[in-house]
Amino acid sequence: MSSRRKEAASRQKKARENPFKTIGMIWKEGDLLTRLSFIIMGLGNLLRKQIIKGLIFLGAELGFLFYMVTIGINAFSHFDDLGEVQQGMYIDPETKLPVKMAGDNSMLLLLAAVVALFIILAFVIMWHTNVKAAYEVQRKKEKGEKIPSFIDDVKSYFDRKIHRTLMFFPIMGILIFNILPLCFMILIAFTNFDAKHQPPGNLFHWIGLDNFKSMLNAGNIIGRTFWPILGWTLIWAVFATFLNYFFGMVLAMIINRKGTRLKSFWRTIFVMSIAVPQFVSLLIIRSMLTEQGPVNSLLMQLGVIKNALPFFTNTTWARVTVIIVNLWVGVPYTMLITTGILQNIPAELYESAKIDGANAVKIYFKITLPYMLFVTTPYLITQFVGNLNNFNVIFLLTGGNPINLHYYQSGTTDLLVTWLYKLTVNSFDYSYAAVIGILVFVLSAVISLITYRRTKSYKDEEGFQ
Amino acid sequence: MMVKKETKMKHNRSMRKRKLLTNTFVHILLSVLAIIWILPIVWVIITSFKGDGTGPYTGQFLPTKFTLDNYIRLFKENDLFYFGRWFMNTLVVAIFSCIISTFYVLCISYSLSRTRFKGRKTMMNFGLILNMFPGFMSMIAVYYILKGIGITQSLIALILVYSGGAGLGYYIAKGFFDTIPKAIDEAAQIDGATKWSVFTKITMPLSKPIIVYTILTSFLAPWLDFIFAKVIMGDKYENYTVSIGLWTMLEKEFIQNWYTRFAAGAVCVSIPIALLFIVMQKYYTDGLSGSVKG
Numbered sequence: 001m002s003s004r005r006k007e008a009a010s011r012q013k014k015a016r017e018n019p020f021k022t023i024g025m026i027w028k029e030g031d032l033l034t035r036l037s038f039i040i041m042g043l044g045n046l047l048r049k050q051i052i053k054g055l056i057f058l059g060a061e062l063g064f065l066f067y068m069v070t071i072g073i074n075a076f077s078h079f080d081d082l083g084e085v086q087q088g089m090y091i092d093p094e095t096k097l098p099v100k101m102a103g104d105n106s107m108l109l110l111l112a113a114v115v116a117l118f119i120i121l122a123f124v125i126m127w128h129t130n131v132k133a134a135y136e137v138q139r140k141k142e143k144g145e146k147i148p149s150f151i152d153d154v155k156s157y158f159d160r161k162i163h164r165t166l167m168f169f170p171i172m173g174i175l176i177f178n179i180l181p182l183c184f185m186i187l188i189a190f191t192n193f194d195a196k197h198q199p200p201g202n203l204f205h206w207i208g209l210d211n212f213k214s215m216l217n218a219g220n221i222i223g224r225t226f227w228p229i230l231g232w233t234l235i236w237a238v239f240a241t242f243l244n245y246f247f248g249m250v251l252a253m254i255i256n257r258k259g260t261r262l263k264s265f266w267r268t269i270f271v272m273s274i275a276v277p278q279f280v281s282l283l284i285i286r287s288m289l290t291e292q293g294p295v296n297s298l299l300m301q302l303g304v305i306k307n308a309l310p311f312f313t314n315t316t317w318a319r320v321t322v323i324i325v326n327l328w329v330g331v332p333y334t335m336l337i338t339t340g341i342l343q344n345i346p347a348e349l350y351e352s353a354k355i356d357g358a359n360a361v362k363i364y365f366k367i368t369l370p371y372m373l374f375v376t377t378p379y380l381i382t383q384f385v386g387n388l389n390n391f392n393v394i395f396l397l398t399g400g401n402p403i404n405l406h407y408y409q410s411g412t413t414d415l416l417v418t419w420l421y422k423l424t425v426n427s428f429d430y431s432y433a434a435v436i437g438i439l440v441f442v443l444s445a446v447i448s449l450i451t452y453r454r455t456k457s458y459k460d461e462e463g464f465q
Numbered sequence: 466m467m468v469k470k471e472t473k474m475k476h477n478r479s480m481r482k483r484k485l486l487t488n489t490f491v492h493i494l495l496s497v498l499a500i501i502w503i504l505p506i507v508w509v510i511i512t513s514f515k516g517d518g519t520g521p522y523t524g525q526f527l528p529t530k531f532t533l534d535n536y537i538r539l540f541k542e543n544d545l546f547y548f549g550r551w552f553m554n555t556l557v558v559a560i561f562s563c564i565i566s567t568f569y570v571l572c573i574s575y576s577l578s579r580t581r582f583k584g585r586k587t588m589m590n591f592g593l594i595l596n597m598f599p600g601f602m603s604m605i606a607v608y609y610i611l612k613g614i615g616i617t618q619s620l621i622a623l624i625l626v627y628s629g630g631a632g633l634g635y636y637i638a639k640g641f642f643d644t645i646p647k648a649i650d651e652a653a654q655i656d657g658a659t660k661w662s663v664f665t666k667i668t669m670p671l672s673k674p675i676i677v678y679t680i681l682t683s684f685l686a687p688w689l690d691f692i693f694a695k696v697i698m699g700d701k702y703e704n705y706t707v708s709i710g711l712w713t714m715l716e717k718e719f720i721q722n723w724y725t726r727f728a729a730g731a732v733c734v735s736i737p738i739a740l741l742f743i744v745m746q747k748y749y750t751d752g753l754s755g756s757v758k759g
């Protein structure tokens with residue numbers, strides 16, 4: 001008897017590592033009631049005095065069956081072709097009159113299929129929990145232990161299992177507002193859901209990797225737009241990140257240096273410019289730099305220039321302008337962040353360098369910069385990825401303009417993300433937008449996931465314990 | 466040190482002169498930079514009081530007449546835009562989404578930091594991966610889901626969009642919870658406290674800076690975002706938030722009549738946000754330095 005129990009215990013331990021093995025083990029060890037719970041959910045709990053728990057499982061099963069019979073079963077019927085019947089006018093054979101006929105809506109069909117998939121997944125998890133619960137109550141009865149009442153169960157969700165209680169709603173939110181839409185959009189990347197295939201008027205279909213091919217092929221118009229925009233996005237990210245970092249640090253050092261008076265006054269002035277909401281300050285700068293804007297009119301009044309400077313109308317000017325305006329936006333941030341770190345650099349390092357006769361430039365490159373890079377690498381990485389996706393600065397300043405006629409739905413200062421925005425909002429090319437989203441993800445993932453995992457706070461979570 | 470003193474004495478006079486020169490140079494440089502950084506802010510304040518014309522281009526840098534009309538008309542004239550209402554909209558959205566997101570962020574980061582369960586690391590990696598997709602990418606799908614429920618162009622939709630996936634922003638708060646010594650939790654549990662009471666009665670009171678920081682960031686988000694709001698609200702002007710409202714005022718068809726009122730609106734929005742931001746900065750630096758000061 002005891003050897004059997006031991007055997008069971010060891011088998012249980014092994015099974016805990018693999019959910020499939022758990023189910024197999026429970027089927028083997030379970031009695032009739034537990035096995036019946038595989039089909040009629042909650043039966044084991046219901047008949048063993050855990051009535052509310054049993055009813056919850058049973059209710060979940062009935063609800064799921066009802067959903068499957070009414071909606072779920074149809075959800076996958078058109079998953080392979082995303083609809084057959086196109087909306088259009090048909091001649092009614094009896095009355096000989098044209099009749100408008102509603103067709104299949106490919107988008108809703110695909111969305112329904114994704115939703116159904118999520119519901120099935122949720123049900124599988126529920127079923128798994130149910131089987132485990134049925135087995136648990138069986139074991140408790142065999143051992144003669146007290147069977148936990150519903151109140152005991154609820155209590156355990158505020159103690160041992162608190163993470164489940166706390167994370168339930170947030171994770172539901174993430175599922176509905178992040179994961180589900182993301183899955184849907186990733187699937188869209190493999191269809192031809194573009195301006196010409198808009199439901200409900202038209203159907204769209206699976207086209208495999210064609211979108212990726214035309215995006216990466218420099219021969220057609222989409223590819224001819226993609227590569228230059230990718231190039232500009234990378235150039236922009238490099239300049240925006242490193243110039244901001246460098247000048248922000250220099251500013252912090254200038255304010256920090258011994259001889260500078262009114263340190264906090266200078267800091268407050270620069271912080272004030274961050275405190276103003278970005279969309280306000282960017283819109284103001286945009287209106288200041290337009291052709292007839294105050295900057296041009298001031299320069300013309302002073303006689304410095306004769307014609308207005310093309311801040312946003314010439315590609316090169318526009319690109320330089322956005323990088324410089326981004327300095328205006330970003331330098332105070334870097335100043336704020338680096339000030340504290342700069343003060344932490346051991347003073348001995350500087351003293352000994354001075355004794356060795358190093359000048360200010362040499363000290364900066366041999367001591368300050370290496371130290372700062374050592375501490376702020378994770379910050380730089382997040383900044384770089386953030387700049388790849390820097391929507392606000394570009395969109396509010398230039399809107400991606402000046403327009404380039406050789407590009408598809410894009411201007412020469414557009415980044416990949418602003419192009420994505422234009423493709424969804426202006427031209428409804430959802431499939432291309434989804435492809436860009438995936439490519440941006442690949443780009444940021446390659447850059448950051450590897451480096452993130454090297455940072456101290458990830459590797460050494462309990463370092464401060 | 467000896468060598469240093471000797472050289473110092475030798476070059477004392479020239480050193481002092483040079484120091485004075487660099488100091489003057491530094492202060493002049495800082496003044497110029499400060500003017501560049503403060504100029505747009507000063508300029509928008511001046512524009513908001515501009516009395517000669519409502520358009521952006523007068524050909525002159527400084528206005529010749531000053532008036533309060535722009536502020537009064539901004540709030541009183543509601544035939545096209547409803548600035549007062551936009552302000553209330555944004556406030557309502559900000560309050561609700563702030564409550565939900567703060568709750569979500571704290572729950573997730575507490576669970577990931579203070580409890581150990583199967584699949585925790587997988588979950589964290591998954592969170593990082595999700596954060597790497599451009600946020601706007603899934604917007605279209607979210608839009609159609611909201612349309613399916615029938616709540617597009619409403620404030621509820623906006624609250625859901627801002628707070629629904631908020632749990633993914635667990636990173637900073639989790640880092641903070643990681644710094645609270647585990648021994649405190651364990652001691653309380655030995656004394657018979659449940660994990661729930663550890664969470665509410667011990668961890669939360671110790672985490673004031675990070676809670677305030679989370680509250681402020683999620684409160685500020687609706688005031689600053691305008692992409693999501695624009696997609697959800699479309700052309701329903703009365704449900705706009707201040708940011709898309711102000712953005713719309715600068716569109717080609719409105720800019721001539723609305724430019725000075727835009728400036729007035731920008732000032733009205735910026736003052737409270739700037740104050741909150743400065744408060745937030747303080748809590749942010751406190752939060753980064755961890756729970757236990759050392």
